[in-house]
Amino acid sequence: MLSDIEISRQTKSSPISEIANKLGIEPSELSLFGDTKAKIRLSVLDRLQGNLEGKLVIVTAVTPTPFGEGKTVTSIGLTQGLNAIGKRATACIRQPSMGPVFGIKGGAAGGGYAQVVPMEELNLHLTGDIHAVSSAHNLATAAIDACLFHESRLSREEYIAQSGSEPLNIDPKQILWRRVVDHNERSLRNISVGIGGNNGPVHDSGFDITAASELMAILALSRDLQDMRRRIGRLILALDTQGKPITAEDVGVAGAMTVIMRDAIEPTLMQTLTGDPCLIHAGPFANIAHGNSSIIADRIALKLSDFVVTEAGFGSDMGFEKFCNIKVRESGRAPDAAVVVVTLKALKANSGQESAKDINDQDMPRLQSGFANLKWHIDNVSQYGVPVVVAINRFPTDTQEELQWLKGAVAETSAFGCEISDAFCEGASGAEALARAVVSATEQASEFKFLYPLDVSLEAKLMTIAEAGYGAKGIALTPEARQQLNQIKAMGLDGLGICVAKTPLSICHDPKVKGIPTDFELPITQFKINAGAGFITALVGKVMTMPGLSVRPGYRNIDINQQDEIVGLA
Amino acid sequence: MLSDIEISRQTKSSPISEIANKLGIEPSELSLFGDTKAKIRLSVLDRLQGNLEGKLVIVTAVTPTPFGEGKTVTSIGLTQGLNAIGKRATACIRQPSMGPVFGIKGGAAGGGYAQVVPMEELNLHLTGDIHAVSSAHNLATAAIDACLFHESRLSREEYIAQSGSEPLNIDPKQILWRRVVDHNERSLRNISVGIGGNNGPVHDSGFDITAASELMAILALSRDLQDMRRRIGRLILALDTQGKPITAEDVGVAGAMTVIMRDAIEPTLMQTLTGDPCLIHAGPFANIAHGNSSIIADRIALKLSDFVVTEAGFGSDMGFEKFCNIKVRESGRAPDAAVVVVTLKALKANSGQESAKDINDQDMPRLQSGFANLKWHIDNVSQYGVPVVVAINRFPTDTQEELQWLKGAVAETSAFGCEISDAFCEGASGAEALARAVVSATEQASEFKFLYPLDVSLEAKLMTIAEAGYGAKGIALTPEARQQLNQIKAMGLDGLGICVAKTPLSICHDPKVKGIPTDFELPITQFKINAGAGFITALVGKVMTMPGLSVRPGYRNIDINQQDEIVGLA
Structure with a gap:
C-alpha cells in the first residue's frame, strides 16, 4: 500500500471553491487560501439562520494505546461513507499542532484512503490560526x-x-x-x-x-x-x-x-480524499483542555449538511465527557449518536495482560479480557442518553474469528450497533456499513442528559465526574488544591463547569492501571482557573502541557527534494 | 484629514486577482489569500525568463529622527505617481513586524493617501511569513x-x-x-x-x-x-x-x-490606494541585519514592470549601504536611481541645534545647519555611481521660504534632481513631479560601484565601510572582537561581506552626535557569524535586537468595535 503522503498527492482533488459551492457556501462567504483551503466567513450563519440542522455524530474511542486506534481515520472514513450512501456529510476536526508533527506523533490528517487532503497543508501552518x-x-x-x-x-x-x-x-x-x-x-x-x-x-x-x-x-x-x-x-x-x-x-x-485572533475565528474548509467537505477549527488538548473542535465549525456544518461527524480527543472518559459537559453546555447542541472506535490491538493492550504472542497475532484470551474496556466506554457514552455505534477499525492482521467474537460480544451490550470499518484500506466503500449503522442510530429516539448540573458546588460536580464518569469512590484533594478551591469560590467562580486534566492512558488517574479501575479515589493536586474558557480545570497529578523531542525526532526525516516537494512528513 | 485606517477603509479597492492580472501574473501562478492578498508562485520566474527588466529605484533617507521622515509614504506615493504618469510601476517593501504595531511605532503601510491597503492586513499576519x-x-x-x-x-x-x-x-x-x-x-x-x-x-x-x-x-x-x-x-x-x-x-x-518556510518564499501581492501592485516580502531589521525586502520580490517585479520602487531601512549609511554591498552582490542587480527622502523637521533635528522655536515653525538657521546631513547622504549615495533624486516629503506647516531655500541648496549638490512630494495629502498627483524626476534620473548613464571588493580581509572591508561609508578615521576592535575575528578567519569565512550593526540615529556610532561626525574611530565590540545569510555582522556597541513595550503601549488603543471592525490601529 502507498504511504499517506503518496496517496494524498496522487489523488486529484477539486478546487476548494467547488467543494464550498457543493456545500452551499456563497463565494462572498469564502476567503480562499490557495486552491486547497478556504476560510468561511461567519456571515454565513446569519444567512442560514432559518435552515434546519443535520444530525451530529461524535466519534470517541476506547482507552488509547501506543498503537493508535484510528479515530481520525474513522471520522474521515465515516464522512466519506455517509456521502457514498447519499447523505450530505461534513467532518469537523481539530487543527493538528505542529509540535508533534516534527516530534514523534506525525500528522493528524487521518491516513490511508481516509484522509484530509492535502495532508501537508493540514499538518503545517493551515491558515495560521x-x-x-x-x-x-x-x-x-x-x-x-x-x-x-x-x-x-x-x-x-x-x-x-x-x-x-x-x-x-x-x-x-x-x-x-x-x-x-x-x-x-x-x-x-x-x-x-x-x-x-x-x-x-x-x-x-x-x-x-x-x-x-x-x-x-x-x-x-x-x-x-x-x-x-x-x-x-x-x-x-x-x-x-x-x-x-x-x-x-x-x-x-x-x-x-x-x-x-480576528481571522482565526473563521473555520477552514478542506476536503477528504473523496471530495467531501471537512471543517478544521481550533485544537485544544484533551488532557489540559476540553479536546474538541469548535462550536462555530459545528454550527456552520450542521446548517449545511445532513450529517456532521466530529471527533473528541482520547477515550470517552476524556474528550467525550468534556464534549457533553462543557461543549454541549455552551453550544446548546447535543449529539444524536456516538461512534466508539476500537481495534483488536487496543483491546489486547487494554487487557493489561502480558502475553508471549505478538499483539498482531490471534489471542482470544487477551482479546476477551480487554473487551471490558470497550464495554465500559459503551456504558459510559450510553449514560448520556446517546446511542452508540461501535466501529471496529480493521487491520490486515485481524482474524475472522476475533472479529466475529467481538461483534458478538458487542451485541450483548447496550450499543445500538457494531460494524467493521475498512476506511483505511478501502476508503468510502470500506465505511458504508458503518455509515448505515450510524444513520439508523441517529433515527433512534434519544434524550441527552448532562452528567451534572452547573448549579451545584465545584466539589459536587467534580465528585460526580469522578464517580459516574470514572467509577471512582470519591475524590481526594491535596491541601494546596483545597486552598485553591476556597480561593476560586471566593472569586465567585463556583458556578463554572469542571474540566478534569488527567492521563488519557487509563480510566483512572494512574496510567499503569488497565481494564476497569475499581476501588480508587481521584486525587486532585491542583486547580487552574480558566475564567475565559468558562471552566475550572482540576489537575489529577502531573499533566504534561509541553512535550519534548525524542532522541530520534521526526524532523530528521523531513526535507524538500530537488523538485521542491516535501518529503518525510508522516 | 481622515486617519490612515479611515482612508484605507473608505477606498474601494479592486480584487487582488485583477491587480495580478493587470501586472501580468497568470491565475495558475497565484495563491489567493482572501480578496486582498495573494502569494505569487516562483514558477512565474521561469515563464518570464526572457522578459526585459524594468528600472530599479531605491528609496533611502537622511538620518532618521523621532518625527518620521515618511520613507514608506514616499515609496508608495512614488509608485502611485509613476503609474499616474503612465509608467507600469510596482513597489517592493518589507513586511512590518507585529511587535512595533502593538508597541509604539504603529504600522508600516505608508500613510495618508499613499498607503498599501488594507493596512490592517499588512500590519497583522499578512500571509503568515x-x-x-x-x-x-x-x-x-x-x-x-x-x-x-x-x-x-x-x-x-x-x-x-x-x-x-x-x-x-x-x-x-x-x-x-x-x-x-x-x-x-x-x-x-x-x-x-x-x-x-x-x-x-x-x-x-x-x-x-x-x-x-x-x-x-x-x-x-x-x-x-x-x-x-x-x-x-x-x-x-x-x-x-x-x-x-x-x-x-x-x-x-x-x-x-x-x-x-516553503510558502514564505513566495512574495505577497497587495495594492496601493490607487490600485498599483505592491509586493511585500521579508522584513530583516536594518540595524542587526541588512534591512531590505527580498531579492525574489524584486526579480519578479522587475520582469513585470517598467519601474520597481523599493525601500531600504533607516538612513543611507544603513539600509542603502547594505543594499549595495550585500543585496546587490547576491542579486546581481544594481539600482538605476536612488531617492533620498528628507523633511524640513528632519533637517532641523539633524542640525543638533537647540532652538526656542517649535520644530514646525520656520527656522532658517536651524534648517541651514541641518542641511549638511542631507548633503552627506547625497554624496554617500553618489559614491556608488547611482543618480540621486531628493524627495522633500512636505508637511502642511512647511513654509515656501524654507522649501525654496532647500531646493536651491540641493541644486548646488551632486543630486540629479529635487522635488516636493505631497503624496501623503494628495496621493498619486502629489508625487507626479517626483515620478518625472525619477524617470529622468534612471535615463542617466550610470555605473554602479561596490564600496569594497569581497576578496580582501574582513578587517579591510570593515575599514572601508567605516572610512568611506561613515567618514571615520578607522576602526577600533575590542579584544573580544579581535579574538572573534581570528576565530572567523580560522573557520574560513574571511571572504564573506560585512553587515555593520550600529545605531541608525547618527552617521557614526554615537546616537548623540548629529550633523556630520568627524574625527572618530568606529568601535567594534563584537562579531556575529551569519553563515547562512552570507555575511559577518560587526556590532558597534550595544545593538537592540529585542524592543520593549513602553509604559503607554499601542495595544491599549486597539480593539474590535460592535461591528466587528478593528479600531485603533495606527
Whole structure:
C-alpha cells in the first residue's frame, strides 16, 4: 500500500471553491487560501439562520494505546461513507499542532484512503490560526511583564502620570499566565525571565505548547467574535499583591488580543480524499483542555449538511465527557449518536495482560479480557442518553474469528450497533456499513442528559465526574488544591463547569492501571482557573502541557527534494 | 484629514486577482489569500525568463529622527505617481513586524493617501511569513536543546544506539542560536532555560524579535527554494566542546526548517490606494541585519514592470549601504536611481541645534545647519555611481521660504534632481513631479560601484565601510572582537561581506552626535557569524535586537468595535 503522503498527492482533488459551492457556501462567504483551503466567513450563519440542522455524530474511542486506534481515520472514513450512501456529510476536526508533527506523533490528517487532503497543508501552518493563538497569548504575557517592569521602576505617581492609568500592583510570584510556542520544547517548560539590568524584575515563567493555551479553548467555545472578545476580557493573567485577580481587560490588552485572533475565528474548509467537505477549527488538548473542535465549525456544518461527524480527543472518559459537559453546555447542541472506535490491538493492550504472542497475532484470551474496556466506554457514552455505534477499525492482521467474537460480544451490550470499518484500506466503500449503522442510530429516539448540573458546588460536580464518569469512590484533594478551591469560590467562580486534566492512558488517574479501575479515589493536586474558557480545570497529578523531542525526532526525516516537494512528513 | 485606517477603509479597492492580472501574473501562478492578498508562485520566474527588466529605484533617507521622515509614504506615493504618469510601476517593501504595531511605532503601510491597503492586513499576519520564520527558527533551538538534553543523560554508546547518529558534543556555553518571537518582549531578552528536573541542563538563552532572525535575512537574500535550503543548512547553531561549528545540517533540522518556510518564499501581492501592485516580502531589521525586502520580490517585479520602487531601512549609511554591498552582490542587480527622502523637521533635528522655536515653525538657521546631513547622504549615495533624486516629503506647516531655500541648496549638490512630494495629502498627483524626476534620473548613464571588493580581509572591508561609508578615521576592535575575528578567519569565512550593526540615529556610532561626525574611530565590540545569510555582522556597541513595550503601549488603543471592525490601529 502507498504511504499517506503518496496517496494524498496522487489523488486529484477539486478546487476548494467547488467543494464550498457543493456545500452551499456563497463565494462572498469564502476567503480562499490557495486552491486547497478556504476560510468561511461567519456571515454565513446569519444567512442560514432559518435552515434546519443535520444530525451530529461524535466519534470517541476506547482507552488509547501506543498503537493508535484510528479515530481520525474513522471520522474521515465515516464522512466519506455517509456521502457514498447519499447523505450530505461534513467532518469537523481539530487543527493538528505542529509540535508533534516534527516530534514523534506525525500528522493528524487521518491516513490511508481516509484522509484530509492535502495532508501537508493540514499538518503545517493551515491558515495560521495556531500562530494567531500563540501571538495573542504571548502579547498578554508581554503586556503583563511590561506592566510589572514599569511598576517596579516608577513610583505610583510617576506611573499614573506616564501611563495614564493606575498601577496594577502585580505580584511577580502570582503571574498565572505563561507563554506558548507550537513546538515540543522541553527546555522551555520552566524558565527564568527578566535577567540582566533593566529587563526585570527576574521572575519564573515557562512555555506550554499552544494547544494547551486557554485561548485555544476559547477559540473552540466562542459563538462569535463578540463572544470571544468578552471571554478574552475575562482571562485572569495574574493576581495582585492583595490576591485579587488581574484580567486581560484590566491590563488593557484584551482588544488587541482579539484583533490578533480576528481571522482565526473563521473555520477552514478542506476536503477528504473523496471530495467531501471537512471543517478544521481550533485544537485544544484533551488532557489540559476540553479536546474538541469548535462550536462555530459545528454550527456552520450542521446548517449545511445532513450529517456532521466530529471527533473528541482520547477515550470517552476524556474528550467525550468534556464534549457533553462543557461543549454541549455552551453550544446548546447535543449529539444524536456516538461512534466508539476500537481495534483488536487496543483491546489486547487494554487487557493489561502480558502475553508471549505478538499483539498482531490471534489471542482470544487477551482479546476477551480487554473487551471490558470497550464495554465500559459503551456504558459510559450510553449514560448520556446517546446511542452508540461501535466501529471496529480493521487491520490486515485481524482474524475472522476475533472479529466475529467481538461483534458478538458487542451485541450483548447496550450499543445500538457494531460494524467493521475498512476506511483505511478501502476508503468510502470500506465505511458504508458503518455509515448505515450510524444513520439508523441517529433515527433512534434519544434524550441527552448532562452528567451534572452547573448549579451545584465545584466539589459536587467534580465528585460526580469522578464517580459516574470514572467509577471512582470519591475524590481526594491535596491541601494546596483545597486552598485553591476556597480561593476560586471566593472569586465567585463556583458556578463554572469542571474540566478534569488527567492521563488519557487509563480510566483512572494512574496510567499503569488497565481494564476497569475499581476501588480508587481521584486525587486532585491542583486547580487552574480558566475564567475565559468558562471552566475550572482540576489537575489529577502531573499533566504534561509541553512535550519534548525524542532522541530520534521526526524532523530528521523531513526535507524538500530537488523538485521542491516535501518529503518525510508522516 | 481622515486617519490612515479611515482612508484605507473608505477606498474601494479592486480584487487582488485583477491587480495580478493587470501586472501580468497568470491565475495558475497565484495563491489567493482572501480578496486582498495573494502569494505569487516562483514558477512565474521561469515563464518570464526572457522578459526585459524594468528600472530599479531605491528609496533611502537622511538620518532618521523621532518625527518620521515618511520613507514608506514616499515609496508608495512614488509608485502611485509613476503609474499616474503612465509608467507600469510596482513597489517592493518589507513586511512590518507585529511587535512595533502593538508597541509604539504603529504600522508600516505608508500613510495618508499613499498607503498599501488594507493596512490592517499588512500590519497583522499578512500571509503568515513572519510566523513561519519564527516557527522555523524556534524548531532549530528546540532541536539543539533536545540534542543537548539527550547527550547529557546518555552515554556515547547509548546515544548512538538510540538516535542512530553520533553525539554532537554541544558546548552548552556556546549555543549561538537564540529564540525569536514577534513581540516587544523586554523580559525575554535574557532568560535561563532547562530549569527543573529532567528538562535540562540549565543554560542561558534569550529571545530576539523575529525580524532580527538570521532566517529573515536568508528569506530576503535567497534566489529560490533550493538556495534557501542550502543557506539554512549552513546556519551555525552552536560550537562543540572543541570550538568547532555545529550547523543546522549537522543537527539534521535544516530540511524541516525549509519545509516550514516553503510558502514564505513566495512574495505577497497587495495594492496601493490607487490600485498599483505592491509586493511585500521579508522584513530583516536594518540595524542587526541588512534591512531590505527580498531579492525574489524584486526579480519578479522587475520582469513585470517598467519601474520597481523599493525601500531600504533607516538612513543611507544603513539600509542603502547594505543594499549595495550585500543585496546587490547576491542579486546581481544594481539600482538605476536612488531617492533620498528628507523633511524640513528632519533637517532641523539633524542640525543638533537647540532652538526656542517649535520644530514646525520656520527656522532658517536651524534648517541651514541641518542641511549638511542631507548633503552627506547625497554624496554617500553618489559614491556608488547611482543618480540621486531628493524627495522633500512636505508637511502642511512647511513654509515656501524654507522649501525654496532647500531646493536651491540641493541644486548646488551632486543630486540629479529635487522635488516636493505631497503624496501623503494628495496621493498619486502629489508625487507626479517626483515620478518625472525619477524617470529622468534612471535615463542617466550610470555605473554602479561596490564600496569594497569581497576578496580582501574582513578587517579591510570593515575599514572601508567605516572610512568611506561613515567618514571615520578607522576602526577600533575590542579584544573580544579581535579574538572573534581570528576565530572567523580560522573557520574560513574571511571572504564573506560585512553587515555593520550600529545605531541608525547618527552617521557614526554615537546616537548623540548629529550633523556630520568627524574625527572618530568606529568601535567594534563584537562579531556575529551569519553563515547562512552570507555575511559577518560587526556590532558597534550595544545593538537592540529585542524592543520593549513602553509604559503607554499601542495595544491599549486597539480593539474590535460592535461591528466587528478593528479600531485603533495606527
